[in-house]
Amino acid sequence: MIEVTGLTRTYGGFTAVDDVTFTCEPGRVTGFLGPNGAGKSTTMRVMVGLTPPTRGRVTIGGHLYRDLPNPGRHVGVLLDAGAQHAGRTGREILTLGARSMMLPRSRVDEMLHTVSLTDDEAGRRVRDYSLGMKQRLGIAHALLGDPEVLVLDEPANGLDPAGIRWMRDLLKGYARRGGTVLLSSHLLNEVELVADEMILIGRGRIVAQGDKQSLLAGAHHGEATTIVSALDPTALATALRACGLDPTPEGNGFKVAATTAEVGRAALEHLVVLTELRNGAAGLEDLFLELTSDTQRETAGAAA
Numbered sequence: 001m002i003e004v005t006g007l008t009r010t011y012g013g014f015t016a017v018d019d020v021t022f023t024c025e026p027g028r029v030t031g032f033l034g035p036n037g038a039g040k041s042t043t044m045r046v047m048v049g050l051t052p053p054t055r056g057r058v059t060i061g062g063h064l065y066r067d068l069p070n071p072g073r074h075v076g077v078l079l080d081a082g083a084q085h086a087g088r089t090g091r092e093i094l095t096l097g098a099r100s101m102m103l104p105r106s107r108v109d110e111m112l113h114t115v116s117l118t119d120d121e122a123g124r125r126v127r128d129y130s131l132g133m134k135q136r137l138g139i140a141h142a143l144l145g146d147p148e149v150l151v152l153d154e155p156a157n158g159l160d161p162a163g164i165r166w167m168r169d170l171l172k173g174y175a176r177r178g179g180t181v182l183l184s185s186h187l188l189n190e191v192e193l194v195a196d197e198m199i200l201i202g203r204g205r206i207v208a209q210g211d212k213q214s215l216l217a218g219a220h221h222g223e224a225t226t227i228v229s230a231l232d233p234t235a236l237a238t239a240l241r242a243c244g245l246d247p248t249p250e251g252n253g254f255k256v257a258a259t260t261a262e263v264g265r266a267a268l269e270h271l272v273v274l275t276e277l278r279n280g281a282a283g284l285e286d287l288f289l290e291l292t293s294d295t296q297r298e299t300a301g302a303a304a
């Protein structure tokens with residue numbers, strides 16, 4: 001369990017992370033999604049004691065990271081896959097990690113196997129690794145101490161589609177066995193398939209959070225919106241008003257601040273034939289595009 005409470009981090013007059021509060025639960029994969037520069041890495045660096053917070057705090061299993069006696073046994077961290085000593089081989093890096101955590105050497109081979117790095121690859125120097133191989137090595141390093149919490153910053157960067165699927169299965173399996181996973185990404189589709197919970201961050205502030213299903217359905221607006229059309233629009237408007245709803249014209253039909261069930265029931269009661277009934281709330285993708293629109297050069301059309 002990770003608890004972030006009122007976390008703020010400023011650099012001079014610039015607020016990189018602004019009063020951020022969220023929780024990552026065991027057994028769940030939490031996606032931390034936001035455009036470049038949103039404050040994801042800063043939040044994660046505070047989690048693992050690399051950056052001091054300006055205000056607020058982060059605890060892992062109830063403890064500050066720096067108070068964990070053997071942190072690698074509790075928290076697996078991958079912040080920057082390029083941050084390993086380039087002159088060492090993958091196997092050397094894992095062996096050093098295992099030694100510092102007082103783990104048996106056999107753990108190194110187990111982890112190399114888990115992340116599908118071959119003996120040959122493990123014997124090469126990290127400077128000759130592709131980004132995808134560095135990410136695999138970084139994940140192996142994070143898993144080495146069999147921690148209950150994983151903090152992974154953009155772990156899918158540089159992985160090919162098969163690698164992304166492999167990681168998705170690995171993280172889902174880890175969470176199913178009770179682990180807590182926080183992974184960040186600036187790409188919605190990387191997070192969408194693996195996350196149970198999602199936290200959206202933009203310009204240092206949380207803009208939406210919750211379980212994936214309700215976020216995708218637009219529930220972050222806190223208010224249901226329904227788009228509805230009927231063969232007889234006048235009859236529909238009358239039926240909606242009779243049920244205390246307030247339709248506003250939109251396209252061929254109406255927009256109503258109510259759930260699809262409430263609108264459907266109103267139509268049923270008044271025997272109005274519907275031709276369309278759907279959730280009209282902006283989905284997660286719309287919200288995410290809104291967030292990214294002023295930080296990315298691509299137009300929505302080019303990105304699609």
Ligand SMILES: Nc1ncnc2c1ncn2[C@@H]1O[C@H](COP(=O)(O)OP(=O)(O)O)[C@@H](O)[C@H]1O
Pocket residue numbers: 011016034035036037038039040041042043
């Ligand atoms: N050490 C630092 N000094 C000054 N600004 C920083 C520092 N670290 C991060 N920032 C700024 O804080 C903002 C958030 O950065 P970051 O947390 O890396 O975002 P993300 O990981 O979401 O892309 C960015 O505008 C970044 O330039």
Ligand SMILES: [Mg+2]
Pocket residue numbers: 037040041042153
């Ligand atoms: Mg980052």
